[in-house]
Amino acid sequence: MNALPVPVTLHPDESALGYLSRVAAANGAGSLRDLCDHMGVSYREVVGTTFHRQGTWWAAVQRLAERIGVDPGQLQGRWLAGPGGDLNIGRGRVQRRLRLRACPSCLLDDTERGIGRVAARPYHRVAWTPWYVRTCHIHHVPLVVVGDENPPKIGYDFSLAVSPPGLVARLGAAERRLEPSPLVSFLYERLSGSAASGFLATLPTDIAAGLTEVIGAMVVHGDSFDPSSLSPAQWHEAGIAGFGVTGQSEQEFTSFLDDLVARRRSTLQRRSAGQMYGTLYGWLRRCGRLGSRFDPLHSLVRDHALENLPIGPRDSFLGEVTERRLHSVHTLAREHKVHPKLLRKLLKANGLLPADAAGTDDMLVIGVAEATEFMQFHGSLITGAEARQRTGLGRGAWDSVLKAGLIKPSLVGHKIRTRFRDLYSSAAVDEFVRRACASASRCSGEGRDFLPLELACKHAHVSQADALRLLLDGKVKAARIAKGKKGLRAIEVCLDELVALTHPEVPDGISLRKVEQALGTTTATVRALVDGGHLPFRLELHSANGRRNRYVAAEDLEAFAARYITLRNLASRTGRQIGKLHAEISASGVKPAFDLPSRCARFYERASVARWLGDG
Numbered sequence: 128m129n130a131l132p133v134p135v136t137l138h139p140d141e142s143a144l145g146y147l148s149r150v151a152a153a154n155g156a157g158s159l160r161d162l163c164d165h166m167g168v169s170y171r172e173v174v175g176t177t178f179h180r181q182g183t184w185w186a187a188v189q190r191l192a193e194r195i196g197v198d199p200g201q202l203q204g205r206w207l208a209g210p211g212g213d214l215n216i217g218r219g220r221v222q223r224r225l226r227l228r229a230c231p232s233c234l235l236d237d238t239e240r241g242i243g244r245v246a247a248r249p250y251h252r253v254a255w256t257p258w259y260v261r262t263c264h265i266h267h268v269p270l271v272v273v274g275d276e277n278p279p280k281i282g283y284d285f286s287l288a289v290s291p292p293g294l295v296a297r298l299g300a301a302e303r304r305l306e307p308s309p310l311v312s313f314l315y316e317r318l319s320g321s322a323a324s325g326f327l328a329t330l331p332t333d334i335a336a337g338l339t340e341v342i343g344a345m346v347v348h349g350d351s352f353d354p355s356s357l358s359p360a361q362w363h364e365a366g367i368a369g370f371g372v373t374g375q376s377e378q379e380f381t382s383f384l385d386d387l388v389a390r391r392r393s394t395l396q397r398r399s400a401g402q403m404y405g406t407l408y409g410w411l412r413r414c415g416r417l418g419s420r421f422d423p424l425h426s427l428v429r430d431h432a433l434e435n436l437p438i439g440p441r442d443s444f445l446g447e448v449t450e451r452r453l454h455s456v457h458t459l460a461r462e463h464k465v466h467p468k469l470l471r472k473l474l475k476a477n478g479l480l481p482a483d484a485a486g487t488d489d490m491l492v493i494g495v496a497e498a499t500e501f502m503q504f505h506g507s508l509i510t511g512a513e514a515r516q517r518t519g520l521g522r523g524a525w526d527s528v529l530k531a532g533l534i535k536p537s538l539v540g541h542k543i544r545t546r547f548r549d550l551y552s553s554a555a556v557d558e559f560v561r562r563a564c565a566s567a568s569r570c571s572g573e574g575r576d577f578l579p580l581e582l583a584c585k586h587a588h589v590s591q592a593d594a595l596r597l598l599l600d601g602k603v604k605a606a607r608i609a610k611g612k613k614g615l616r617a618i619e620v621c622l623d624e625l626v627a628l629t630h631p632e633v634p635d636g637i638s639l640r641k642v643e644q645a646l647g648t649t650t651a652t653v654r655a656l657v658d659g660g661h662l663p664f665r666l667e668l669h670s671a672n673g674r675r676n677r678y679v680a681a682e683d684l685e686a687f688a689a690r691y692i693t694l695r696n697l698a699s700r701t702g703r704q705i706g707k708l709h710a711e712i713s714a715s716g717v718k719p720a721f722d723l724p725s726r727c728a729r730f731y732e733r734a735s736v737a738r739w740l741g742d743g
Contacts, residue, residue, distance in 0.1 A: 131195050133243070138250050140319070143188055143202040144174055145251025145285045150195060152286035153247035159284040166194040174283040227288050228255050228270040230263035231298035238295055249295065251285040254318045259336035261363055264315040267305050269359055271298055303360075309374060310339050310366035326377045331420055335373070336366075338424065341410045342383065343369025350387060350405035377427075384431045397487045400436045400444050404428070411445055422446075437492050454498040456480075456488040463502050469538075473508075476538050477501065507553040508537060514551040518560055519614035520591065524581065527592035533599075534559055560614050566598045567618045570606035577607060577619040586622055589629040594620065597628055636665070636678035645684060647696055652727040661721050662687055691720055692736070694729040701739055712736065 133153045137146050144159075151162035163170040172187035185203070192199040234249045241248030254260055255270055262269050274288025289295060317323055317332045327335040343365035344352050357365070372383045384404070391403045401408040411428060415421045425445040437458050438444050439451030451458075456474065460467040467488045474480040479493050479501060493501075509517070514534070515525040528534055534556060536549035577583075584591045597603050598618070605621035637645070642662070643653045656662040657677060662684075664677045694712075698705040709729070717736060719729045733740065 140252050141250045142253045148284045148286040149247045158287045226272050227274045232266035234295045246290050249289050264311045308367050310370040339369035339373045340365045388435050400438050453492045456491045508550040509553050514556045517556050519616040524591040527590040531592035567606040580618045583620050583622045587625045648728045655723045655727045691730045
């Protein structure tokens with residue numbers, strides 16, 4: 128080592144190049160370049176175009192340190208302080224044309240409190256090197272660029288940059304104090320090697336700073352602000368606002384993304400997945416091209432997008448998308464080749480979308496699992512006529528099945544050309560037929576006389592819907608599947624068992640249908656008599672459909688028939704024309720026994736019309 132005449136003390140937070148520049152100034156060298164030339168070391172290798180390559184840079188600094196009598200170990204890691212002394216700072220590496228920046232207040236303090244030559248008193252801090260440090264954490268003033276008057280000559284020579292007479296004083300007079308920033312404090316602590324916690328601690332320092340500023344600018348200036356329009360003071364303000372989001376836990380950051388997507392979606396404007404994240408997506412995309420250091424942050428935002436936006440394997444979002452978690456009406460319609468308008472109606476009709484859901488088909492989303500299950504049953508829609516043909520039922524039987532709710536339409540009142548029709552899921556119709564046939568296959572098919580389901584229902588005076596319900600509920604024990612037939616036409620049942628199940632014997636009980644036949648009147652009349660309390664009844668459970676039906680006791684019916692007679696029966700017995708007979712009875716002042724609706728038959732007490740009965 129050849130020690131220089133004037134030794135220079137190395138400050139704890141001083142950068143390596145800044146120290147070498149002060150050594151040159153303290154020993155009377157015109158510049159750091161002159162010192163390198165005098166010591167036989169290439170200035171370009173020390174601070175030139177290859178300085179970002181750690182091996183070349185450190186070898187040159189080590190040779191220069193040894194030749195000026197300085198321990199090279201003291202300079203190691205002083206380009207950027209921190210664990211390992213990583214030289215790859217900024218956007219993946221130290222920028223080649225890095226501008227020298229400094230805090231005017233710190234320079235004034237160095238000049239006033241330092242010792243030795245005035246030109247060698249101000250020193251360059253390591254923390255002033257990264258682009259993302261914009262202010263001084265001690266004096267809370269913006270860092271200013273020094274040495275811009277003659278960059279080719281000054282290069283990275285800090286002492287030479289601040290050497291013009293009166294420069295430090297002028298910079299100090301023009302300084303403007305800013306609001307203390309928690310982001311700046313975090314960055315200085317991180318650069319000094321202090322341990323950090325929270326969400327930002329999981330990110331590289333430059334990424335943590337950039338993310339915080341972008342989010343803060345979105346909070347202050349809007350979701351789609353223009354980064355080039357912001358001044359340094361505005362970026363400082365953005366860092367303060369953004370630290371309230373990123374300076375906490377990862378959940379706070381995720382909550383910000385939730386609010387961002389919800390806010391963008393509420394405008395009902397059609398946007399791509401990237402546009403839903405505003406300027407943040409553009410920043411992540413640009414920075415992602417600079418290296419894999421952004422991959423963890425990209426993965427976090429991409430995972431959030433998968434949970435909230437309908438992106439899938441065909442899309443690209445901060446890298447390759449390999450899965451899908453949400454479907455939009457558009458993507459679901461495209462995948463299953465269904466018209467979006469029809470699919471939107473289907474989803475609303477079945478409760479998978481709110482009835483008042485608004486927005487474009489790209490904005491209305493549904494989970495992949497729900498969408499897949501839904502499309503398995505509703506992806507292929509058919510009309511009622513086509514569904515009836517698949518079951519093999521006649522028109523009347525099909526109507527009874529629909530009324531009983533055994534098969535339900537997937538979409539009610541869909542307009543096809545000029546008519547509105549109900550649409551049915553072919554899968555749901557086929558599943559109903561399969562279940563009915565499977566139930567028949569599990570029954571005993573020997574030792575009984577069987578009839579096709581349709582014919583057995585006619586003989587038993589029961590609807591096919593009630594018979595199918597009994598079959599599906601497992602109450603039918605004797606049934607089989609006929610060979611050579613398909614669908615419900617293949618089901619055969621035992622007539623005796625069907626009659627026993629659908630028409631249970633009720634002691635001394637007569638159904639309303641038989642009451643109607645016994646009185647020789649209409650269904651509406653019998654129901655009006657029962658509802659009005661004129662004809663007593665009791666409720667009995669019907670085994671086929673589970674409903675409680677009304678029955679009339681035989682003695683009550685006999686007593687009613689012995690006391691009352693209808694106008695029609697009276698006219699039939701007397702051989703009179705019903706209209707003239709009614710006029711004659713009314714003229715005599717005899718009124719009907721009950722006040723029934725006009726469409727019902729007129730009943731008279733036999734005692735009040737005795738003289739007309741006597742004429743017969």
